[in-house]
Amino acid sequence: NAGVTQTPKFQVLKTGQSMTLQCAQDMNHNSMYWYRQDPGMGLRLIYYSASEGTTDKGEVPNGYNVSRLNKREFSLRLESAAPSQTSVYFCASFDSGGSREQFFGPGTRLTVL
Amino acid sequence: QKEVEQNSGPLSVPEGAIASLNCTYSDRGSQSFFWYRQYSGKSPELIMSIYSNGDKEDGRFTAQLNKASQYVSLLIRDSQPSDSATYLCAVNQGGKLIFGQGTELSVKP
Numbered sequence: 001n002a003g004v005t006q007t008p009k010f011q012v013l014k015t016g017q018s019m020t021l022q023c024a025q026d027m028n029h030n031s032m033y034w035y036r037q038d039p040g041m042g043l044r045l046i047y048y049s050a051s052e053g054t055t056d057k058g059e060v061p062n063g064y065n066v067s068r069l070n071k072r073e074f075s076l077r078l079e080s081a082a083p084s085q086t087s088v089y090f091c092a093s094f095d096s097g098g099s100r101e102q103f104f105g106p107g108t109r110l111t112v113l
Numbered sequence: 114q115k116e117v118e119q120n121s122g123p124l125s126v127p128e129g130a131i132a133s134l135n136c137t138y139s140d141r142g143s144q145s146f147f148w149y150r151q152y153s154g155k156s157p158e159l160i161m162s163i164y165s166n167g168d169k170e171d172g173r174f175t176a177q178l179n180k181a182s183q184y185v186s187l188l189i190r191d192s193q194p195s196d197s198a199t200y201l202c203a204v205n206q207g208g209k210l211i212f213g214q215g216t217e218l219s220v221k222p
Contacts, residue, residue, distance in 0.1 A: 031208065033209075033210070035212075040121060040214060041214055042117075042119075042201060042212040042213050042214035042215045043157070043201065043203075043212040044212070045209055045210070045211065045212075048208075048209055050208055058209065059211075090156055090157075092210075094210075100145065100162065101147075101159045101162070102147070102159070102203075102210055104156040104157050104158075105156060106155075106156055107156050
């Protein structure tokens with residue numbers, strides 16, 4: 001039982017490049033989330049998916065797209081990376097039926113030059 | 114006004130003292146409240162959840178909720194250097210967890 005996994009752990013991009021951050025959970029949770037964390041800003045919600053086949057915008061969705069590929073996987077895509085997207089990105093899944101706890105992945109540290 | 118607000122700190126307390134962390138939120142309809150601890154370079158981990166007005170105790174941690182004042186707090190008794198971390202308050206709003214900016218706690222030996 002790996003919990004929530006994210007790939008890659010680190011990434012450096014040049015301005016204008018694109019990339020996809022991958023996230024998977026093996027806990028059979030319906031809800032999954034993408035956050036970014038910047039110094040002094042806490043965690044800000046980018047997009048979330050309440051269930052397979054649905055996605056909704058969070059607080060800071062501009063410049064990002066998401067895909068809920070199936071119940072396990074939720075990916076985040078940067079189509080044209082900007083230096084303002086330099087951040088640590090966390091994926092999380094939510095146990096709505098049991099502990100009501102949100103479980104986080106280990107994070108992806110992204111730098112855009 | 115940010116939806117969930119915390120004092121960013123840093124908050125410094127001596128070992129063995131009580132650390133008090135505070136959080137206010139703007140959405141009166143919120144029903145679920147959480148405290149996460151985050152060590153530097155790591156992902157957040159849940160330490161307390163609270164859903165009803167009053168106090169909830171778990172070991173050295175006590176969460177307090179006052180929905181009328183839209184206020185939730187976390188007390189850490191007998192603080193240890195290993196408690197030094199950033200503490201994040203989170204509020205469930207319509208199925209989304211909204212986080213405060215976090216309070217950095219430093220426990221000095």
